[in-house]
Amino acid sequence: MTELKKKTPAPAAAGSDGSGPEPLLKVDGLVKHFPITKGILKRKVGAVQAVDGLTFDVRPGETLGVVGESGCGKSTMGRLVTRLLEPTGGKVEFQGRDITHMSAGKLRPMRRDIQMIFQDPYGSLNPRHTVGGIVGTPFRLQGVKPQDGVKAEVQRLLELVGLNPEHYNRYPHEFSGGQRQRIGIARALALKPKLVVADEPVSALDVSIQAQVVNLLDDLQDELGLTYMIIAHDLSVIRHVSDRIAVMYLGKIVELADRKSLYEAPMHPYTKALMSAVPVPDPRRRGAKSDRILLKGDVPSPISPPTGCRFHTRCWKATKICGTTEPPLLQLKTGHQVACHHPENGEDLAPGDAPLVADVITVKSTAATAPAAEADEAGTVAEEATEPEASAEAAAPEASEAPATPEESAEAAPDGDGDGESGGKASAATPSEASEDSPKE
Numbered sequence: 001m002t003e004l005k006k007k008t009p010a011p012a013a014a015g016s017d018g019s020g021p022e023p024l025l026k027v028d029g030l031v032k033h034f035p036i037t038k039g040i041l042k043r044k045v046g047a048v049q050a051v052d053g054l055t056f057d058v059r060p061g062e063t064l065g066v067v068g069e070s071g072c073g074k075s076t077m078g079r080l081v082t083r084l085l086e087p088t089g090g091k092v093e094f095q096g097r098d099i100t101h102m103s104a105g106k107l108r109p110m111r112r113d114i115q116m117i118f119q120d121p122y123g124s125l126n127p128r129h130t131v132g133g134i135v136g137t138p139f140r141l142q143g144v145k146p147q148d149g150v151k152a153e154v155q156r157l158l159e160l161v162g163l164n165p166e167h168y169n170r171y172p173h174e175f176s177g178g179q180r181q182r183i184g185i186a187r188a189l190a191l192k193p194k195l196v197v198a199d200e201p202v203s204a205l206d207v208s209i210q211a212q213v214v215n216l217l218d219d220l221q222d223e224l225g226l227t228y229m230i231i232a233h234d235l236s237v238i239r240h241v242s243d244r245i246a247v248m249y250l251g252k253i254v255e256l257a258d259r260k261s262l263y264e265a266p267m268h269p270y271t272k273a274l275m276s277a278v279p280v281p282d283p284r285r286r287g288a289k290s291d292r293i294l295l296k297g298d299v300p301s302p303i304s305p306p307t308g309c310r311f312h313t314r315c316w317k318a319t320k321i322c323g324t325t326e327p328p329l330l331q332l333k334t335g336h337q338v339a340c341h342h343p344e345n346g347e348d349l350a351p352g353d354a355p356l357v358a359d360v361i362t363v364k365s366t367a368a369t370a371p372a373a374e375a376d377e378a379g380t381v382a383e384e385a386t387e388p389e390a391s392a393e394a395a396a397p398e399a400s401e402a403p404a405t406p407e408e409s410a411e412a413a414p415d416g417d418g419d420g421e422s423g424g425k426a427s428a429a430t431p432s433e434a435s436e437d438s439p440k441e
């Protein structure tokens with residue numbers, strides 16, 4: 001199996017206290033509510049609060065990882081910042097320009113600079129187009145004429161992502177999943193974008209191929225000076241690729257910190273619970289006791305999220321204030337923001353408050369002897385969190401803004417390449433042990 005290489009820290013990310021260079025992307029109070037309608041008059045009866053007030057920025061050259069359970073709004077956030085979706089509220093600025101409600105016409109030239117890589121390497125490539133046609137489409141759509149012609153440039157791109165340039169005339173079905181993802185990456189890089197948003201770029205791939213694609217993304221970042229926003233539910237992938245990490249829960253960022261600080265001393269109880277479920281296949285730690293936090297119950301529905309802190313219904317530290325007052329995302333340490341009244345590894349912000357009866361969690365001390373079994377348990381925790389999608393579907397939310405078919409999504413795709421990016425979901429991959437073997441420091 002290919003090993004993950006060590007990531008070189010992004011120079012821009014060094015000043016994670018906010019003192020770094022001007023952000024490439026600035027997001028302020030971003031909101032996306034999908035309306036739920038009823039009857040032929042499409043009367044609005046509620047809303048899926050998929051993303052609810054996100055504030056963060058992405059600095060040039062860095063990788064911001066976004067992690068959270070299924071249904072917490074990661075993909076919606078990715079589609080909002082690439083303007084595949086129109087925000088309900090808040091502001092998105094790219095290179096200092098407000099693109100929040102920019103028209104399709106005005107967005108067109110900016111599409112070159114912001115590209116998206118989708119999760120599903122099968123559904124995101126049009127099976128009727130050759131690889132040359134797929135990777136070359138952005139040039140045609142944007143009217144860009146490379147110096148040596150489109151074909152030579154496409155072949156250069158194929159080589160750049162580790163594919164044989166002679167396979168220019170082949171069709172997607174003639175490639176493996178990993179190779180197709182490389183085709184998607186080549187297409188995203190065709191116009192030399194500044195920001196690449198990758199939504200679960202490796203989770204549909206075999207574990208043995210994941211490391212190759214992650215390494216490729218790393219190499220391309222170094223070579224081309226790319227800025228990444230990488231969305232994943234797999235903490236070990238996120239740990240490997242990210243300079244800073246945003247942890248999401250039910251449409252909110254609950255913690256935002258640089259990688260080292262987040263992994264060494266997570267401050268939000270939810271982050272701690274997520275991390276405790278990641279297997280650590282380190283023989284030296286066999287037999288050592290580790291606290292396994294098993295979150296019980298489901299993630300509440302984003303249609304009617306809990307009041308106060310959205311995590312309080314599953315939090316073992318919850319007190320009265322957590323049920324009534326939403327904790328703001330505050331910088332409690334240098335470069336480390338957290339939204340919690342009772343943070344871990346930090347000073348309690350509401351000491352002495354009466355505890356809520358939280359019969360929702362077990363904190364078990366377990367001997368870390370069987371990494372494989374641990375991986376299973378980690379999977380259980382993740383599975384428990386798949387409900388909000390189900391409940392949202394049951395309520396028949398209006399999905400009018402989301403691309404429903406590959407063709408529609410191609411229309412809306414930031415690269416506008418007409419290849420039918422569906423952004424389809426594949427089943428969740430288990431945490432990759434490969435990534436844990438050599439976490440990047």
Ligand SMILES: Nc1ncnc2c1ncn2[C@@H]1O[C@H](COP(=O)(O)OP(=O)(O)OP(=O)(O)O)[C@@H](O)[C@H]1O
Nearest residue numbers: 034050070071072073074075076389392397399402
């Ligand atoms: N077009 C849509 N219409 C209505 N609800 C939607 C739409 N897209 C997403 N949602 C809902 O918004 C919530 C967030 O979904 P989103 O796909 O952003 O989550 P996610 O964290 O990316 O999940 P996953 O990891 O499973 O992809 C979910 O409850 C989902 O059902």
